[in-house]
Amino acid sequence: MSQRDAMQQEVDQFAKDVGASDPVTVVGGRTHWQVGGLPEPEAREVRAPEGVWAHEPEEMTVRCGAGTTLGQLSEELARHGQMVPFDMDANATVGGVLAVGRSGFRRLRYGHVRDLVLQIRHIDHKGRIVSSGGPTVKNVSGYDLCRLLVGSLGKFGCIAEVTLRCLPIPETTQWFTGSLDPFELHKKLYRPSSILWNGLQVWVCLEGVASDVAAQAATFDFEEAPGPPPFPTVGRLSVEPRDLQRHVTSSKLACLAEVGVGIIHTNEVTHSRSIPEVNLSLMRELEERLDPNGRLNPGRQVLNR
Amino acid sequence: MVHKSADQNLLGELRSFLGDRARDGEFELGLYSKDGSVLEGNPMIVCLPVNTEEVQQIVTVCRKHHRPFLARGSGTGLAGGAVPVGDPVVIATAKMNKILEVDLQNRIAWVEPGVLNLDLSRELSPLGFHFAPDPSSQQVCSIGGNVANNSGGPHCLAYGVTSAHVLAIEVVLPDGRIAVLGDLTAEPPGYDLRGIFVGSEGTMGVATKVAVRLTPNPPEIRTLLLDFADVRDGAATVSAIIAAGLIPAALEMMDQRAIEMVEAFVNAGYPTDADAVLLVEIDGLAGGVEHGIEVVRAVAARHHVGSVRVAADDAERDLLWKGRKNAFGAVARIKPDYYLHDTVVPRGKLVEVLEKVYRIADAHDLIAVNVFHAGDGNLHPILAYDSKEKGVLERVHAAGRAIVTASIEAGGVLSGEHGIGLEKRDYMGMLFSAHDMATQDLVREAFDPDGLANPLKVLPSGSRCSDSFGQHVPDGAWV
Numbered sequence: 001m002s003q004r005d006a007m008q009q010e011v012d013q014f015a016k017d018v019g020a021s022d023p024v025t026v027v028g029g030r031t032h033w034q035v036g037g038l039p040e041p042e043a044r045e046v047r048a049p050e051g052v053w054a055h056e057p058e059e060m061t062v063r064c065g066a067g068t069t070l071g072q073l074s075e076e077l078a079r080h081g082q083m084v085p086f087d088m089d090a091n092a093t094v095g096g097v098l099a100v101g102r103s104g105f106r107r108l109r110y111g112h113v114r115d116l117v118l119q120i121r122h123i124d125h126k127g128r129i130v131s132s133g134g135p136t137v138k139n140v141s142g143y144d145l146c147r148l149l150v151g152s153l154g155k156f157g158c159i160a161e162v163t164l165r166c167l168p169i170p171e172t173t174q175w176f177t178g179s180l181d182p183f184e185l186h187k188k189l190y191r192p193s194s195i196l197w198n199g200l201q202v203w204v205c206l207e208g209v210a211s212d213v214a215a216q217a218a219t220f221d222f223e224e225a226p227g228p229p230p231f232p233t234v235g236r237l238s239v240e241p242r243d244l245q246r247h248v249t250s251s252k253l254a255c256l257a258e259v260g261v262g263i264i265h266t267n268e269v270t271h272s273r274s275i276p277e278v279n280l281s282l283m284r285e286l287e288e289r290l291d292p293n294g295r296l297n298p299g300r301q302v303l304n305r
Numbered sequence: 306m307v308h309k310s311a312d313q314n315l316l317g318e319l320r321s322f323l324g325d326r327a328r329d330g331e332f333e334l335g336l337y338s339k340d341g342s343v344l345e346g347n348p349m350i351v352c353l354p355v356n357t358e359e360v361q362q363i364v365t366v367c368r369k370h371h372r373p374f375l376a377r378g379s380g381t382g383l384a385g386g387a388v389p390v391g392d393p394v395v396i397a398t399a400k401m402n403k404i405l406e407v408d409l410q411n412r413i414a415w416v417e418p419g420v421l422n423l424d425l426s427r428e429l430s431p432l433g434f435h436f437a438p439d440p441s442s443q444q445v446c447s448i449g450g451n452v453a454n455n456s457g458g459p460h461c462l463a464y465g466v467t468s469a470h471v472l473a474i475e476v477v478l479p480d481g482r483i484a485v486l487g488d489l490t491a492e493p494p495g496y497d498l499r500g501i502f503v504g505s506e507g508t509m510g511v512a513t514k515v516a517v518r519l520t521p522n523p524p525e526i527r528t529l530l531l532d533f534a535d536v537r538d539g540a541a542t543v544s545a546i547i548a549a550g551l552i553p554a555a556l557e558m559m560d561q562r563a564i565e566m567v568e569a570f571v572n573a574g575y576p577t578d579a580d581a582v583l584l585v586e587i588d589g590l591a592g593g594v595e596h597g598i599e600v601v602r603a604v605a606a607r608h609h610v611g612s613v614r615v616a617a618d619d620a621e622r623d624l625l626w627k628g629r630k631n632a633f634g635a636v637a638r639i640k641p642d643y644y645l646h647d648t649v650v651p652r653g654k655l656v657e658v659l660e661k662v663y664r665i666a667d668a669h670d671l672i673a674v675n676v677f678h679a680g681d682g683n684l685h686p687i688l689a690y691d692s693k694e695k696g697v698l699e700r701v702h703a704a705g706r707a708i709v710t711a712s713i714e715a716g717g718v719l720s721g722e723h724g725i726g727l728e729k730r731d732y733m734g735m736l737f738s739a740h741d742m743a744t745q746d747l748v749r750e751a752f753d754p755d756g757l758a759n760p761l762k763v764l765p766s767g768s769r770c771s772d773s774f775g776q777h778v779p780d781g782a783w784v
Contacts, residue, residue, distance in 0.1 A: 058548040059651050059682075081550050107491065114500060115469045130744045131737065134718035136649040138466065138681040140455050140504050141719045141736055142763060143745040147468070147500025151492075168550035171596075190524055190590055211592035238492035242410035260412070262491045275495045278484040283496045285751035290744075303495055 003053065010049035010065060011121060011129060011160045017046045018158050020127040023298045026158045028096025029069060031089040035100050036153045040299035048095045048160055052076040060137065060166045061118060066095025066159040082166040085110040095159040101151025102236070105228060106205060108260045109193040114150040116165050122149060122157035125291040135163050148286070154297040156290040170207035176222035177203045182259040183245065189216055195259035196228055199248045203228050231256055235270030238263055275303060309392045311350050315370045319352060319394070322362050326353040326400070337395045339388065340380040343644060343698070344727055346389035355400045357475060357483060357513040364511065365481040367394050367757060375759045376511040378418060378447030382454060383645055384726030386506045390761045396511055398449050404428055405514065411489050412519045413472055418449025418512045425517070434519035437464035440722065441630050449512050455504030457722030459555035459629070462680040464520060466722065468503040475514035476502065479753035489516060501748060506724050507759040509752035523588035526554070527598060528622040532579035532611040536560060539581035540655040542608045543679045546585070547652060551600045555586040556680030557629055560659070563676040567628040570635035575628060579611060583679065584629055632676040633687065639672060640689035644701045646708055650717035652682045661711040662686045669704040683721035684712065709735070725763045733765055
């Protein structure tokens with residue numbers, strides 16, 4: 001059997017597993033299991049296929065089963081000096097990262113995870129395979145359902161297979177720390193990969209060729225750091241970048257903010273923001289059309305959490 | 306072209322708040338019956354609103370009269386997305402052309418949809434920023450059109466297409482409600498409505514304000530021109546540059562005919578004896594740029610490059626780009642008309658598909674010229690022809706279909722950046738199953754259950770439940 005046939009068989013099997021009637025919930029690496037609330041206990045657990053099926057370094061694309069862990073993926077891509085900058089727990093799965101839709105701490109440079117997705121095959125509420133997007137790095141072929149699937153917590157379908165855009169691993173990746181004004185840094189540094197700030201101290205990740213990293217670092221009073229500090233894990237806030245300073249300085253518990261991005265990792269419990277009424281009605285229309293019986297990941301809520 | 310006479314009640318209602326900005330004169334209807342494609346449609350009335358409230362009123366009046374409507378920017382689209390089908394009211398955004406706010410702290414700008422792409426980047430330039438998507442039509446295409454088509458351009462290789470540069474969109478929905486999709490934060494709550502709206506070609510509503518991301522101008526930019534005696538070496542160089550771990554800011558290719566044509570047009574000093582040239586741009590910090598140039602030189606040397614010319618200054622760089630960006634206009638030196646195609650293939654298949662393109666053009670007695678975004682595998686074969694030749698359009702369409710088929714057989718897709726519109730609507734089945742398309746249509750229906758917003762576009766008839774405006778496709782439509 002060819003590799004393509006073998007992959008297809010795994011996707012077909014996953015479609016059968018998801019089935020067409022009873023409630024199901026997709027299990028990934030359980031690294032973000034609580035996001036959106038726990039699935040209802042009667043929901044049957046299913047797992048997406050795993051395996052890196054096709055890495056094409058010259059195309060800078062990789063196709064894999066959604067159940068592939070980030071650890072497996074990174075290892076495979078690193079053989080050819082490439083990466084997908086998800087920056088999450090190595091046990092998290094590709095499908096899980098996309099379903100949760102949170103970007104990693106190098107978002108300042110690499111953008112949202114959704115912009116790395118080229119093609120998704122998912123299983124819909126009737127157990128049918130649906131393909132959207134395209135396998136090439138550039139593609140406008142109809143409505144881009146991939147965008148809706150990212151961050152949908154599996155409410156629109158169960159992600160089975162994903163094609164991602166890869167990037168070259170930079171020659172140098174170096175973290176620095178110091179007590180500097182993070183907003184000045186953001187203005188003056190050219191495309192830093194990350195600027196983290198806890199209200200007192202700043203951590204900066206610079207990437208590129210060694211001479212550029214050294215030259216940028218030399219402009220500021222930086223010390224080398226082994227990596228980012230630990231991230232507070234209780235809450236996560238998403239604010240406009242210009243409001244970040246106010247949020248951080250008024251925070252009562254420990255927090256770590258992504259400067260220029262507007263995400264704050266905090267030890268305070270956070271609540272999701274309310275969705276404007278018109279948007280909410282459109283989102284409900286989508287839920288009703290794409291899973292009329294609410295059998296996909298019941299219990300989890302993207303709306304009204 | 307005979308236009309259906311305007312529904313006088315509808316026109317009267319539109320004029321009650323738009324005055325003479327609701328028009329049904331023959332001249333205006335003729336002007337708005339086409340876009341950049343070869344297709345032609347029938348607008349019933351053309352409206353020129355100046356703000357969101359007027360757009361909302363137009364949509365509401367259209368709904369009341371069960372009249373479809375179609376938003377339109379500059380009309381540079383090449384897939385017929387802005388060709389009015391089903392006698393719609395055309396909502397032209399030309400008078401909504403203000404940059405409303407530049408917010409450097411959030412690194413965004415709120416703009417109206419009629420703002421021209423290049424005007425925005427020019428306005429931002431003194432502040433040290435630009436809007437990254439840069440379609441070849443950027444001097445005239447609008448931001449609203451860029452959103453509708455999820456437009457690309459040469460620099461999307463490194464910076465991504467429009468979707469990655471739009472944070473929020475104020476939209477008049479097909480039912481007349483106003484919504485802001487997305488917001489200025491990194492993780493807006495709920496599903497990504499913004500993401501599905503970008504690239505929906507006006508079928509999910511009318512964008513009235515757009516928050517675009519500002520990209521910092523790179524400190525260093527170097528542009529290189531490489532020439533090759535064999536187009537295959539040029540194409541192999543493209544793949545090898547990427548495989549070497551370098552993502553240039555742009556990586557463009559021109560074939561021999563394009564070089565000759567462009568050189569006669571702009572006198573940029575392109576080597577007219579070469580079989581192919583690559584235009585490579587590298588940007589960023591000084592060290593990375595120098596390293597990039599070294600990588601390009603080394604890779605090209607292994608693939609028998611003729612010469613490597615590095616633009617000495619901005620003037621030379623602009624001249625090299627002028628050739629690339631005006632290539633389509635230069636086609637007029639060969640034939641008065643051209644049909645520009647847009648498909649994407651894996652980079653590794655560029656040579657194979659290019660050779661097929663030449664064979665297909667020969668077989669249909671047409672001239673093919675290739676100037677394209679090689680770094681993305683995004684082919685733009687130009688078929689040059691003279692519309693006065695009898696039966697030539699049939700040959701152009703047949704050749705076009707063969708090119709799309711060859712691209713898809715090579716593992717590619719229907720369109721890289723021009724969209725589906727009318728042109729490729731009936732080709733969607735080459736890439737998607739009936740069920741894939743039915744699922745896409747469920748999403749469209751959630752936004753527009755009555756099918757009033759730009760009907761009969763993107764999805765082939767048959768995959769939709771709500772095509773209530775007949776199946777008439779205009780003359781010359783490529784279906």
